Amino acid sequence: MGLPRWVLRFLQTIMAVRTQVAAMVHPSVLPDAPERARHERFMLTRLALGAAALGLAPAYLAWRGALGTFEALLLIALVLPLLAVFVLSRSGRLDLAHAISATALALFVATLAGVTGGATSPVLLWLAALPAGAMLFGSRAYVLRAGAIAAAALAGVAALHQFDLFAAPAPWIVAAMPAVVAVAVLHVVAIGAALLRRRDGEQRERRATDSRAQLLLDHVGDLVTWHDATGAVVFANAAARALAGAEPRDLHGRGLLERVHVADRPLFLKALSDAAHGTGESSACFRTLFVPRDLEPSLPVALWLEMQAHRVADGDVQDGVAVVCVMRDVTARRALDEERTRVHAELLKANDVKGQFLATVSHELRTPLNAIIGFSEMLGSDHAALLDAGKRLEYARIIHGSGHHLLDVVNTLLDVSKIESGAMTIEQEPLDLAAVAKDCCALMALRAEAGAVALEQVIGRDLQAMLGDKRALKQIVINLLSNAVKFTPAGGRVTLAVIRDGGTIDLSVSDTGIGIAASDLPRLGDPFFQAKSSYDRAYEGTGLGLSVVRGLVGLHGGSLTVESAPGIGTRVSVRLPVGGVEAAAQPVKIATFARAPRRGLETKIPFRLTA
Template sequence: MSAGAFLSSFRRGIVAAVAPQLRADPAECLRQETFLASQLLLTLATLLAFPVYLYAWGKPDVAEVAVFALSLGPALCALHVSRTGNLERGVVLAGGAAALLVTAVVLSTGGLASPALVFMAVLPGLIMFARSRLATVAVAAAPVAAISAVAGLAATGAAEAGPAPGAALTAALAAAAMASLLGWSARRSFSGQLAQSLSRGGADAELLDHAPDLVVRLRRNGNLLAANAAARRLLGLAPEDLAGEGLVRCIHVQDRPVYLQAMDTAWLDGSATAGIRLKDGDGAFEQVELRVRRIGERRKDADLVGMLRNVQSQVESEAALRSALAAAERASIGKGRLLANMSHELRTPLNAILGFSEILATELMGKFEQERHREYAQLIHDSGSHLLDVVNAILDMSKLETGRFQVFPEPFHLDEAIKACRQLMEPQAAQGGILLEADGLGPEEEVTADPRAVKQILLNLMSNAIKFTPPGGKVMVGAYRTETGAVALYVADEGRGIAPEDIDRLGEPFVQLKTGYDHGGGTGLGLSVVRGLAQLHDGTMRIESTLGRGTRVTIVLPQADRMETVVPVRPARAATLRPPVDADLPDRLTA
């Protein structure tokens, strides 16, 4: 059998010797395979040295047979680990067996003068397999106890200096040293195949290597056991370069405590998330999101699995967004201050203009010599009133946009509000030859809303309807209860209507549509204010219109069950909730 075939068969045997209950854990399988290989190679080397010893020294005595019998201890430890899967106990037993073997060899080859004493320094190498503190201390204490025993026996004269070891014994010790080297080489060979060991199916390992994020297996102390191929893309390093403390060295010094804290949290609570900075292949630090979870139950040897994702572009985008929001807030504050100052600076002279122009138009201070002068005074008053309405609309829209417009819901009689608004708008409707009618819930019905906001909604909708209705047309304002108990306010007109493609634009600030009829002026803010006031009540605005038939705007306001109030609402009269529009209005009002 060739050396390659032997090593291949040996490796398959080692893989099969791992305890079945641990084969689902790739990292633990790797540790156990490495330990089993090192112990079996050490026993094999000792057995190969036994025939050489017999050829050189002849028949061994009882003591020498006992020494060679002790060399079978590593194989027994490997058998125990293969059967039980308890690697920590196997490491402790292997450390004790090795210390006992070296002690026997030292005592039989000269005591403290024996050249075999140097092998005491090799025994702590088993610590690399230990994961618990108890196993580490036990393995480290084994050679110390062995040396102390040899020294004690030498001090009492129980161990006399014997002859120097012969060539055969030297060869046996050399074989043992070679076995140690073979064990180390086997461990390095297994570590080099870590990517394959992580997924024995092959396809899973390939899938993991193509993952865009860095997937790692970690110890509780943060040391890396395995990583996928994303390490090259994210950090510019091979996965094996991150093993042990390699990943920790790539973390920014200030973020290392955060990383270690995430390890402890994940081990204790099952999962943790942290933001850290990792050094990439160019030496620059990139912001990375770390998500780590514990594998299995919480125990001393439980590992962690983590995923690291580069979020540098996301962090930069969020920073740019925060900067833009801060700039927008500063601009909004500046606009609010400008509008507040404009309100004061414009309203004061406007009130004076309106007051004096009204005095002149009504000729309280005396008759005009010419009728045209009185008309001029009335034009000044009308223009001032229009400008004041524009200023008020802009200020209301600004308050709605900045969230400074507050509503105070309270119970009130909606019919009284509709009646008051109708009386205010009747002169304007009569001037345009328009019939203005109203229909409410009934004199005893109460609704819960902000009375001031409801009146402003009705006035804005009625004003728009009157502006866009030709002479001889009709406008109707009313209210009814919906099936859910909400209050619906509506204003319907007999205007030219609105094209379907333009309806979605209505309600945007400063949008004015050309309908073919004189729109009567305005700023395009009326419906914007109405929609904003409805939203402050958690309500909605719906526009229904058909060209050539008319337009209906409906505002639905939820009541006590959806607003922050405990005022009860009286049950509606189901028979009189919805106004008989088809009976009271021309057919085109029902669009």
């Protein structure tokens, strides 16, 4: 069954009135939905009151006859709410409209008090409804203004009562007093109920909003924290478990700070301080260090977090919150950035190496090629017959030596390429390293003699056969002796020592040459690198000798140490295992020491000095 027709008409009338009231709202408040709703409620209640008063006025006048002072004041009090609606609709000033409405109620209560006992009338208690009703607007200014109007009305009634301006109440007014008081009480009760309903609604809305916010925050991957003015955490979302290794409540207070890496804590605190007391916004990138609870065995985890901190506006501060921080895990991104930086640096280094390679190799190849081309043209020219046999033999030897130099350069480049690519292999067979050392000294004797450099050998006792690649070990010794002779000035000394130290053989080459600066020591062994000299003469070479040595030593499972100081000399020590190595290793890292080589080796280790 449907609703009765009169009910439908009543509802339609109510809807029509609400539509008309909505059209009366001032345009300035239309964008603000809550404020627009307050204006509509105010207009509806005041229009209903004014309409009821105007509707009852004819019946009252027909009953009472002509208007007296009492009736005129009551009529004014009942019509003033309509004026308030008009003012609100035209100006949008809710504070002014409320003041008019409160004045109307105060006038109504004061008029009733005037005919019901003046200052002793219980109707004056109705004035308490003015500040109570103003609380519905949620503003202290409304309450103070309504309180002032109520106090003025009370003071006016009391003043008029002192001058006996109030007549004795009519019998019918005395009889209607209980009804008037009941209406006043119901009015105050209605205001109280409205206040409670509003408070409960705000609490429900706040709980719903907090629940929605909590649900949303707990399902985002970022760590969201609220901080008070001192930086202490007062709230953290569920992301704390993944990004800080703790329950959200464990981060409260200083819990988050304790999980920030010690080195990054000053940066973290400064960002919070800048947001709370400075610009209002700040950012920082820091590490959290924690031990996950769900991993066995538990190992420390370090994550990089990027934090954006924002100061909360004064009007939005709740529970002492001053700063809101959002932290995102950027560990993968930071690792990618570091990898990109590393790759970029390697590319730049490779480009530099390529340029150095071209410059060095072109220099090393140009000189012998010029010699080969020049002397071969001389031997093949028409003037070759004018050369005696000695000159032709000398030119042939120069061409032969230049060709061998080119072959050495090419072989060295091939060796370096094989070592760095891992294609170099060694054959392990028993060999006498002392004999290998003597053969190398014999090969280098002429070069040392040409440079006026004394070449000495120190061969220790009880040297047993070791497993290794004879060709590779010979190349190690020749490269070390060649470098030592090349960088030792005339009158200097180069010493090759081979001694046994337990299951290891120590092969060292010491010289009294120019030495190596401390700044150059870390780069020893880099391809094409040649340490700067303190002398004005240039030293030829590709700079690949020590690079080949470190690769071959690594293949034998040995170690390489360089001790040097400018003007004192250099000592290169190679330690090789007697029993060889099970699998080929990578090029070894050179251990360097910026100090003078050890002297007096013969006084510490028994050896036999041989010519």
